[in-house]
Each structure stands twice: as structure tokens, then as C-alpha cells.
Amino acid sequence: MKKELNWLVIGLVVLAFAAPNADAQRRKKKPQVVQPVLTIEEFNQLKAQVGTLSTQSEAQRQEITDLKVKLNEAAAMAAEKGASEEKIQNLEGKFEGLETDYLTTKGDVDKVKKLAVSGYIQARYEWQWPSRTGTSAINPALPWYTGTQGPSSQTNQDNFYIRRGRIKFTYTANPMSKYVIYFDASKDAVSLKEAYVELTEPWTKHNVSLWIGQNNWPFGFEIERSSSVREVLERSKAESVLFPGERDRGVNLTIPLVDYKGFKFTANGGAFNGTGIQDNIFTWQDPTRRKDFIGRGKVQLPTFGLLHLDFGTSGYFGDAYIPATAAAYQITGFKDVNKNNKYDPAVDSLAYRYVAASPALIATKQRLGGDVQLYYSLPLPFMKSGALMFEGYRAKDYKAKYATQYGIVTDTLAKGINKDYGVVNEQGFYVMWVANLNSKLQFAARYDYWDPVSDADTLALTDKARQKTYTGALNYFWDSNVRITASLSAPFFTHKKDLMPPFSSSYNNNWDSRNHVADIQVQYKF
Amino acid sequence: MKKMTIILLALGLLAGSAMAKRITVKGSDTMLLLGQRWAEEYMKAHPDVTIQVTGGGSGVGISALINGATDICEASRPMSSSEKDKLKDRFFTTGVEIPVAKDGVTFYLNEANPVAELTLDQIKDIYTGKVTNWKQLGGEDAKIVVYGRENSSGTYVFVKDNILKGADYSPGTQTLPGTAAVVNAVAKDKYGIGYGGAAYAKGVKQVKVKKDAGSLGYEPTEANVKAKLYPVSRDLYWYVKESPTGEIKRLVDWVLSPAGQSIVTKVGYFPVK
Numbered sequence: 001m002k003k004e005l006n007w008l009v010i011g012l013v014v015l016a017f018a019a020p021n022a023d024a025q026r027r028k029k030k031p032q033v034v035q036p037v038l039t040i041e042e043f044n045q046l047k048a049q050v051g052t053l054s055t056q057s058e059a060q061r062q063e064i065t066d067l068k069v070k071l072n073e074a075a076a077m078a079a080e081k082g083a084s085e086e087k088i089q090n091l092e093g094k095f096e097g098l099e100t101d102y103l104t105t106k107g108d109v110d111k112v113k114k115l116a117v118s119g120y121i122q123a124r125y126e127w128q129w130p131s132r133t134g135t136s137a138i139n140p141a142l143p144w145y146t147g148t149q150g151p152s153s154q155t156n157q158d159n160f161y162i163r164r165g166r167i168k169f170t171y172t173a174n175p176m177s178k179y180v181i182y183f184d185a186s187k188d189a190v191s192l193k194e195a196y197v198e199l200t201e202p203w204t205k206h207n208v209s210l211w212i213g214q215n216n217w218p219f220g221f222e223i224e225r226s227s228s229v230r231e232v233l234e235r236s237k238a239e240s241v242l243f244p245g246e247r248d249r250g251v252n253l254t255i256p257l258v259d260y261k262g263f264k265f266t267a268n269g270g271a272f273n274g275t276g277i278q279d280n281i282f283t284w285q286d287p288t289r290r291k292d293f294i295g296r297g298k299v300q301l302p303t304f305g306l307l308h309l310d311f312g313t314s315g316y317f318g319d320a321y322i323p324a325t326a327a328a329y330q331i332t333g334f335k336d337v338n339k340n341n342k343y344d345p346a347v348d349s350l351a352y353r354y355v356a357a358s359p360a361l362i363a364t365k366q367r368l369g370g371d372v373q374l375y376y377s378l379p380l381p382f383m384k385s386g387a388l389m390f391e392g393y394r395a396k397d398y399k400a401k402y403a404t405q406y407g408i409v410t411d412t413l414a415k416g417i418n419k420d421y422g423v424v425n426e427q428g429f430y431v432m433w434v435a436n437l438n439s440k441l442q443f444a445a446r447y448d449y450w451d452p453v454s455d456a457d458t459l460a461l462t463d464k465a466r467q468k469t470y471t472g473a474l475n476y477f478w479d480s481n482v483r484i485t486a487s488l489s490a491p492f493f494t495h496k497k498d499l500m501p502p503f504s505s506s507y508n509n510n511w512d513s514r515n516h517v518a519d520i521q522v523q524y525k526f
Numbered sequence: 527m528k529k530m531t532i533i534l535l536a537l538g539l540l541a542g543s544a545m546a547k548r549i550t551v552k553g554s555d556t557m558l559l560l561g562q563r564w565a566e567e568y569m570k571a572h573p574d575v576t577i578q579v580t581g582g583g584s585g586v587g588i589s590a591l592i593n594g595a596t597d598i599c600e601a602s603r604p605m606s607s608s609e610k611d612k613l614k615d616r617f618f619t620t621g622v623e624i625p626v627a628k629d630g631v632t633f634y635l636n637e638a639n640p641v642a643e644l645t646l647d648q649i650k651d652i653y654t655g656k657v658t659n660w661k662q663l664g665g666e667d668a669k670i671v672v673y674g675r676e677n678s679s680g681t682y683v684f685v686k687d688n689i690l691k692g693a694d695y696s697p698g699t700q701t702l703p704g705t706a707a708v709v710n711a712v713a714k715d716k717y718g719i720g721y722g723g724a725a726y727a728k729g730v731k732q733v734k735v736k737k738d739a740g741s742l743g744y745e746p747t748e749a750n751v752k753a754k755l756y757p758v759s760r761d762l763y764w765y766v767k768e769s770p771t772g773e774i775k776r777l778v779d780w781v782l783s784p785a786g787q788s789i790v791t792k793v794g795y796f797p798v799k
Contacts, residue, residue: 102700103697103698106697106701107697110697113677174694175692225615229615229616259607262620264607303619303620306769308614308618308619308620375614375618375619376618377618377619377622377768377769378768378769379768379769379770379771380771384617384767384768384771385617385618385619385767385768386618387618434618436617436618439594439597439767440594477594479595480590480593480594480595481593
């Protein structure tokens with residue numbers, strides 16, 4: 001304890017001497033001049049600079065912050081871009097897939113577009129005038145004298161029916177070939193109208209084409225015109241007798257020889273079976289050894305002012321097979337003993353003809369034709385355009401000849417195979433005027449003449465009834481598809497040295513009014 | 527007979543009602559703009575007349591003329607012989623052909639496409655699919671995207687007959703329903719090529735067409751078309767069934783007058799005289 005106290009005393013003594021020395025040193029330094037480091041101005045400037053720097057620094061800091069944000073955004077975008085590129089690649093893949101699909105679909109659509117479908121329907125209401133004589137045109141099997149009231153008792157004087165219901169399929173794979181099939185659904189049956197292959201040669205600029213199959217006989221103007229565009233409802237009598245059905249099986253070569261500045265010349269040549277499509281016995285075969293040949297030339301002249309002229313000529317050369325017939329009696333009329341113009345079984349007697357048996361034979365079949373069409377265009381408000389049309393036919397066909405008497409008749413048909421025996425000349429023509437009154441309304445008038453035996457008077461012929469027909473028609477074009485037709489057709493017949501009703505010589509060479517027909521037809525065509 | 531008379535009179539009245547001053551114009555898409563401008567101007571001067579102009583293509587217009595569905599058909603190609611026969615079947619005339627303007631069939635390229643000239647053979651090769659890459663024609667290494675029109679278009683037929691020489695278009699040709707659609711597609715497609723009337727060439731480049739490799743290339747300008755230097759120039763037509771009468775005649779006369787022909791120039795085609 002004594003030792004610690006000693007050390008404390010010594011420390012206090014040292015402190016007592018050290019304190020006055022430090023104070024003396026402080027008093028020695030006090031008189032020195034202190035030089036200032038900055039002036040006030042400099043200080044203020046420096047302060048201002050510091051403030052500025054501080055502001056700048058703040059801005060830079062903000063800038064850095066913004067840059068950081070942008071950097072983050074860029075990083076995010078880069079990430080998105082990577083994803084987008086992937087999406088683009090996916091989309092490109094999908095696009096290529098769609099393009100492939102498109103080309104496939106387009107190829108399919110192009111194939112479908114090569115198939116053309118067209119057709120028309122003619123729905124008709126027909127009213128037949130009561131005949132003074134003769135048989136019903138609708139049902140020729142019903143003689144007019146059936147029943148007790150004569151002509152007025154005829155049934156089926158008016159009918160609704162489908163005259164034509166056509167549909168046509170045409171597939172044109174390329175300009176060199178075509179497929180056509182054409183059906184008709186009318187009245188109560190469906191039938192094949194046309195079925196052919198059309199080949200067009202690629203070597204010349206003439207587009208020569210060959211039709212092979214069932215198609216139109218290339219004869220005349222009426223046949224080549226569709227029933228859907230004809231101005232009167234039915235074809236002429238001559239055409240319907242000489243070319244029933246208008247079609248046959250064979251080949252038809254069309255050569256457009258000239259087509260220059262409105263001048264056209266077209267030649268046709270064909271070989272056909274000759275039986276047509278309405279032969280009930282030979283529905284598709286040719287019973288003759290030879291084919292029938294047809295040639296046609298048609299000229300279309302350039303438009304001359306308001307006129308335009310076309311004309312053509314046609315020839316048909318072939319054979320017809322006449323089947324064998326058994327001997328038979330045919331009722332041809334009656335003797336109107338009491339002159340009351342109707343058949344009274346108690347008083348009147350029937351007239352017959354005897355048809356002797358005949359062997360089958362081959363007979364000449366020939367047709368010649370000429371046609372002219374004059375088209376005109378008139379700048380008149382009530383008549384815009386129209387046409388005058390003429391077509392004439394002269395033909396040779398086999399006809400059974402009978403010498404007739406009252407009662408039993410004697411057949412004079414020659415036996416044998418002379419192909420010209422029994423062949424007679426036939427002739428017919430029509431002349432038609434058509435006028436477009438405006439773009440909707442069209443008027444047509446036709447005179448039509450047919451003589452089934454124009455040069456044989458020596459033998460009586462039971463079917464030698466010449467026929468002339470007056471037809472008037474008014475066509476109204478409802479729209480581009482629909483045509484409404486009102487038509488009146490008035491045929492007149494002659495009977496020459498025959499036994500058809502009314503069985504009176506007073507009717508020889510007189511025109512007899514029968515079977516006048518009025519029609520209203522609506523046609524839809526597409 | 528009375529019934530028949532009444533029916534005939536009724537049909538006559540119906541027909542008469544169709545004779546108002548209304549004119550329908552239908553056909554070529556190439557001529558659609560032109561037809562519309564003519565109609566607008568004519569109707570301004572003739573407020574009592576209504577003119578309805580629609581497109582669809584020359585083939586559609588000609589069919590409408592044959593069917594009686596239009597008064598005037600616009601066509602960028604002449605009527606074919608078979609079409610005239612069909613018209614004759616119904617109206618007994620082969621139609622009256624009225625050239626109303628001239629045009630250079632124009633081939634459009636995208637403005638970014640470096641190719642500037644093509645020969646007729648090169649165009650044929652593109653459209654028949656023989657040439658499929660722009661590199662073969664001095665351009666970039668990229669597939670050619672071929673745009674064309676539908677077969678009802680007169681320009682389709684004109685190009686097929688006069689440039690492709692009857693050959694079929696390449697199956698890869700993308701068919702579009704109007705010239706405007708073709709131009710729009712080419713404007714958006716750097717490697718596209720299309721064709722149509724000169725008046726539609728907005729936002730696309732008109733390629734200079736050379737008759738052959740040794741010839742100079744020409745653009746479808748009025749001077750080049752009139753001087754027959756541009757190798758694919760053509761007439762644009764109006765067709766009517768018969769010699770025009772009444773309001774249709776007045777319209778046709780006006781279209782061929784200086785006033786009507788000035789609209790041809792404004793639209794982008796070239797006057798007939």
C-alpha cells in the first residue's frame with residue numbers, strides 16, 4: 001500500500017511541472033499571421049460548383065436509373081425476341097403448311113371448275129282445240145269417232161306436262177378433249193340424249209374437232225339450235241319427220257376452215273348408224289351394212305351495215321332397213337252413210353285396207369337441205385333486231401304403197417330387194433320471222449309446210465296428208481334464266497284419194513283444220 | 527282466245543315497264559374504275575339517268591350481255607367467235623363493238639424488287655412456272671410469288687393468248703378476284719409479280735417490257751402505247767347488242783367525246799384517238 005502511494009505522489013509532481021510548460025508553448029505561437037486557403041468568392045464559387053455537380057450527379061444518377069430500367073426492358077425484350085423468333089418460325093411453318101393446303105385445294109377447285117353443268121326445264125300447259133275431224137294429237141290411238149258425241153267427246157284436251165327437262169355435264173380437262181353427257185327427263189321417262197367425247201387437234205390454229213359417240217346429226221340449221229333458244233316451241237314438221245330425235249350414234253368432224261374478220265366457213269362430215277335415238281326396234285345397232293354419211297357446209301358473212309347473212313347446205317346419204325311385215329287388215333276410216341259426221345255402228349260401215357305380207361328390205365334414204373338466215377338490227381324504239389329464216393328439205397324414203405278401194409283393198413307392194421322400189425320423194429320447208437320488240441319481248445311467226453309424197457300420184461297413199469302449220473309465239477324474258485312463251489299452232493291437213501275420215505271425196509285437196517294447239521310454257525335455263 | 531289476248535297484253539305491259547332510263551354496265555374489272563367515273567360524270571349532267579356499273583370480269587359481262595342482263599358490257603378483250611354466235615342466237619346480232627380506251631397491260635412488281643425489265647419470254651416463263659426464282663432474272667435469290675386473275679377476267683385471257691401463247695398458267699399462280707387485289711398483294715409482297723391495267727399501278731413498280739432480249743424496254747405510258755412501242759397494248763371495249771339508240775346512244779357519244787375521253791386520261795388509261 002505504501003508502495004502505491006509513493007507512485008501516486010511521483011505522478012502528481014510530474015503533472016505539476018508539465019502543465020506550465022505546455023501553456024508557455026501556446027503563448028509563444030499566438031503572434032504568428034495565418035494565411036486563408038480560399039477567398040469568400042472562391043468559396044462561394046466552389047459552393048456553387050458543388051451545387052451544380054450535385055445537380056448533375058443527381059441527373060446522372062437518374063440517367064443511370066433510367067438506363068438500368070431500359071437495360072432491364074432490353075433484356076426482357078431480348079428474351080421476348082427470342083420467343084418471337086421462335087413464334088415467327090412456327091408461323092412460317094404454319095404458313096408453308098397453309099400454302100400447301102391452298103395449292104392442294106386450288107388444284108381440287110380447278111378440277112371442279114372444269115366440270116360445267118347446264119340445263120333447262122320446260123313446264124307447259126297445253127290446250128287442244130276440239131277437232132272437226134281426225135284423231136287426237138295427244139293420243140292418236142283414240143279415233144275421233146269413239147263415243148257418241150264425236151269430236152267434242154275427246155278426252156285429254158288440256159294437260160300440264162314437262163316437255164323437256166334437260167341436264168348436261170361437260171368436263172373440259174384441257175383444250176384438247178372434252179367429255180359430254182346429256183339427259184332428258186320429260187313427260188314420264190328419262191332418256192340419254194347425248195354422250196360423246198370431243199377431241200380438238202392442237203397442231204393447227206383451226207381447232208378441228210372430232211365428236212365420237214351419240215350426238216346431233218350435223219344437218220341443217222334447226223338441228224344445231226337448242227330447243228332452249230328456239231323462238232317457237234317445236235321444230236318444223238319436215239325436220240321432226242326426217243330427223244326424229246335429232247341425234248344418232250357415230251362420229252362428227254367439224255372443220256372451221258375460215259374465221260377471218262367476221263367471215264366464217266365451217267365444214268362438217270360425219271358417219272352414223274342412221275337409226276337415230278328414237279327407233280324402237282334398233283335401239284342402238286345399225287341393221288344395215290353401210291354407215292350413213294352426212295356433210296354440211298356453213299357460211300357466215302361479215303356484218304354489212306345493219307344486216308348479217310348466214311347460209312348453209314347439207315346432204316345425208318344412207319340406207320334404211322324396212323322390217324318384214326305380216327299380212328293384216330287395218331281400219332282406215334268409216335263410210336258415213338247417214339252423213340251425220342260421226343260413226344254410227346248400226347248404220348255406217350268401217351273401211352279397211354289389206355296389208356299383204358312383205359319381206360324385210362333395204363331401201364334408199366336420202367336428205368338434202370338448204371338454209372338461209374338474214375339477221376337485221378334496226379335503230380327503232382319499237383323493234384331492235386330480228387331475223388328472217390328459211391330452211392328447205394327434200395328427201396327420199398321408203399313408203400308402203402297401197403291401191404285402195406272401199407272395203408277390202410289390194411296390196412301392190414313389190415316383193416324383192418330393189419332398194420329404190422317404194423322410195424318416194426318428200427319435201428318441206430319453213431319460213432320464220434322473229435323480231436325483238438325490246439330487250440324483254442320477242443315475237444315470232446312461222447309458216448311450215450310438209451308434203452310426205454311429192455311426186456307419186458299414181459298410187460293412192462294412205463299417209464299422203466300434206467300439212468301446213470301456222471305458228472305464232474310471244475316470248476317474254478322474265479330474267480336472264482326464265483322465258484315465258486305463249487304460243488298458238490294451227491295445223492291444216494289435206495287428204496287425197498285416201499280413206500281417212502270423214503271418208504268423203506269432197507275433202508280431196510281441201511285443207512282440213514285439226515289439232516290446233518295453244519300453249520303456255522315457262523322455261524328455266526341455267 | 528280472250529284469255530290469250532289478256533295474257534299477251536299483260537306480257538306487253540311488263541315489257542314496257544322495263545324501259546325506264548336506267549342503264550346497266552357490267553364486265554371488266556380493269557375498266558371498273560373508268561366505268562364508274564364515266565357514270566358519275568354523266569349522271570351529274572343527266573340527273574334523270576341512273577347508271578349502275580359493276581365488275582366481275584369481261585367474261586361475266588359478255589355472258590350478261592348474251593343473257594340480256596346488262597345494257598352495256600365492258601370488256602378488256604374482244605368477244606370470241608362462239609360468244610358472238612350465242613349473242614346471235616338470242617338477239618340476232620353479233621354485237622356492236624365500240625373501242626372506248628386504250629391500255630397497256632402492266633406487270634406490277636414490288637417497289638423494293640431490284641428487277642426493272644422483263645422480256646415477253648421471261649414473263650411467259652414466270653407465268654407458266656418455268657422460271658421460279660428472281661435470281662434467274664437478275665434479282666435476289668428468292669422465290670417468285672405469282673399473282674394472276676380468275677379465268678372470267680379479260681386480262682387473264684389477253685395474257686394467256688398474247689403472252690403465254692395459249693399455254694396454261696402455272697398451278698402455283700395465286701388467282702385474285704380483281705386488279706385492285708393484285709396490286710395490293712404485290713405492294714405487300716417484295717417478291718410478288720402481278721398484272722392488270724395501267725391505271726391501277728399505284729404503290730407498285732411498273733416493269734419495263736421488252737419484246738425480246740435485244741430490244742429496249744418500255745413502260746406502259748400513253749406515248750409508248752400510242753406509238754406501239756409497248757409490246758402488250760390493247761383496246762378496251764364497250765359492247766352493246768344492237769346499234770345504240772336513245773339514252774344508250776347519248777351515253778356512248780359522250781364517252782367518245784373529248785369530255786368522256788378526258789376522264790380516260792384522268793383514270794390512267796389512254797384515249798382512243
